[in-house]
Amino acid sequence: MNIGENKTWNHHVVKEGNKSLVLKKIINHSPISRAAVAQEVGLNKGTVSSLVNDLLDDQLIYESGPGKSSGGRRPVMLLFNEKAGYSIGIDIGVNYLLGVLTDLNGNICIEKEVTFKNLSYEEIEKQLFNTIDHLTESAPPSPHGIIGIGVGVPGIVDNNGEILLAPNLKWKNLNLKLVLENRYQLPIIIENEANAGAYGEKRFGAGKDSEHIIYVSAGIGIGVGLILNGALYKGSNGFSGELGHMTIQVNGPTCRCGNKGCWELFASEQALLTAAEKMNIFSHSGKELELSDLMVLAEQGDPKVIALFEQAGDYLGVGINNIINSFNPQQVIIGNRMASSSKWLTKTLTDRVSNQALWFQQNDLTICFSELSTFSSALGAAAFSIENFLSVSMQQKTSLKA
């Protein structure tokens, strides 16, 4: 809600904004007293009292017992009621579906994962419904119930939540948002998996204190989610962050996207597996080679496999250098499946960056691996719904008097 936007300003907006400020203060600094809130956000005591009463009515916060006196009357401590409602976050992967039920603080209450291979859309949809149904039924009773469902998908999602393309799932022009809205009558948010992961890390993970975060989702392919000025940046149509197809080698090998020398040909899980297969490294299980097989081998000290990881780390660093030069972020977070191999990637990656990134870009910059491990996307998806719910809750109620 920028001052430049075509939105008129009136008393409702003022109250909405201040209420939001008060709630955020309580969420981030609980337990806290009314007086402290007033002082810290710069509002009048009376105003804060009134807003706090609204929030109490909405059951978004609650009063705990009195706190410690600092020489006068003991303050009444306010706490965020993180159990006022629950959010469902889903992460649809190429061969898994992960669902979580979280409270309003992003604490995972229940998780449910199913794995599969080569399922049709209809079959995945069935799994999706099952998962959501299960999570919904298992949710503890709460004033606001399930406040929304967020879904992260490995594909291109436009600004209306329509999935234009999910190559690895073979989905095309699929309006999953509509499907879920019709079935569940709840606010639904569909997002690209990397965007969801970025948001998850910003809200609950390694990026909590940063305003400029680039989340690199390195899995079978590479996707990137951008948190700029504290908010997800989606570009003109919602397609930002397709950095897996950034050229890092002009006239390099051809990618399935038609371009040449794409980053994900060098630094993704798929790149690692392809390189390993070329070196005649096979899965000891006899099945198709998987990342976990390589990790086992690396753990056993296999120098060829370790070299492969190190090579991938170096290439990751090349792309991350480009990202740093583009965005001047505070933080780069590497997530998704490749993050599990951080052990063997870190050194070559950080070497590449510290040797080659422009010196002034390296101040105040941290590069790290996901804190939420495999939950980034699911948690981020859940967080979208939470954000939306809290934002709507700030709005004026049409007062229904008894």
Place this chain on the structure above:
Amino acid sequence: MNIGENKTWNHHVVKEGNKSLVLKKIINHSPISRAAVAQEVGLNKGTVSSLVNDLLDDQLIYESGPGKSSGGRRPVMLLFNEKAGYSIGIDIGVNYLLGVLTDLNGNICIEKEVTFKNLSYEEIEKQLFNTIDHLTESAPPSPHGIIGIGVGVPGIVDNNGEILLAPNLKWKNLNLKLVLENRYQLPIIIENEANAGAYGEKRFGAGKDSEHIIYVSAGIGIGVGLILNGALYKGSNGFSGELGHMTIQVNGPTCRCGNKGCWELFASEQALLTAAEKMNIFSHSGKELELSDLMVLAEQGDPKVIALFEQAGDYLGVGINNIINSFNPQQVIIGNRMASSSKWLTKTLTDRVSNQALWFQQNDLTICFSELSTFSSALGAAAFSIENFLSVSMQQKTSLKA
């Protein structure tokens, strides 16, 4: 001013926001009546009347004669008073200094350019003072006078306006902002030249109607300015857009930045000149080869030179592809000196993009060359001051009653 920010909301903010809305409406739709403004921005007629009176008092707008009746009383038309004050914009190049005096709509009233070679900082500072002095003295009388000075420099500028590094000028840790503030007692803004150019194109050039613009400043080096969500994005410390040093060729030729395979080694003016020299193409003037020499040769139909341009266009396309994949912009604008050679660059550039950019990225995407030609940066720098002035003007006055 986001609702999430740590800013309290009160009546002043409401008025400021609405006043800004009204002024913007008048600027972009003048001549317009009070009634039309009220209807279009969604405010009450009375409110608009009151805000308009404030703006009239500030002389930011004026009333022209009555407009055409549409069946009732004839409306009083309101116009933006673009001559209420003047802004100075300076573009410091490697071997030139361009200053413009603009009105509040970015119309250039006076321009002054000096060219030089290898001047020390002190000598350039003298030229800078001369230029500013001349523009100030030549400014027509106006209610608000000179409202600020903006300077675009080819280097790294941090968020405080300090020039950390301008390699081609051999400047380092220079606080030009302080120097100018002390001398002129005016609001001073120092910005990177590509950022200024991007802002110039957004406000007055090819990007007027877009919210997501990437401006590629292709000169001796390559810098990039980012307009995201309608605003300049500067990153965590102000160093975003250093895309000239994006790797497009892993382990390619070494750049002066220490990295390898940087974009500007392939697609900048310097790249073109270096390639030409290797092919034994010399300036007919006998002096050092310049871009203008190559343009003359290309104009004469020299196939070798044309091929060089086409090659550069292709490489420009490679980097622009990466930009498109990163940002999903509405518009990519190529500016600075290479824009003058658009004639020979366009085809290979657009071929590269249309063949290799992801298909969904290409909807609603326009790629074009600067509309403001060599004035992008100077105008953008001037625009920063205008923006700042108008924003301050919206704020409440401490009423000084006679």
Place this chain on the structure above:
DNA sequence: AAAACTTTGTTTAGCCACTAGACTAACAAT
């Protein structure tokens, strides 16, 4: 223990910018 001081939280009066709608002004159509 009483008095004095501190701090918390509520209440009250007043302010300011907004809205709705009455009003005045100025025009066109009949």
Place this chain on the structure above:
DNA sequence: ATTGTTAGTCTAGTGGCTAAACAAAGTTTT
């Protein structure tokens, strides 16, 4: 001239804010 329409001002009322008084509930001083 009368009627209808549009533009702009004025007035009363509303809502959310602030400042300051007040009430409540502590601690510290005497």
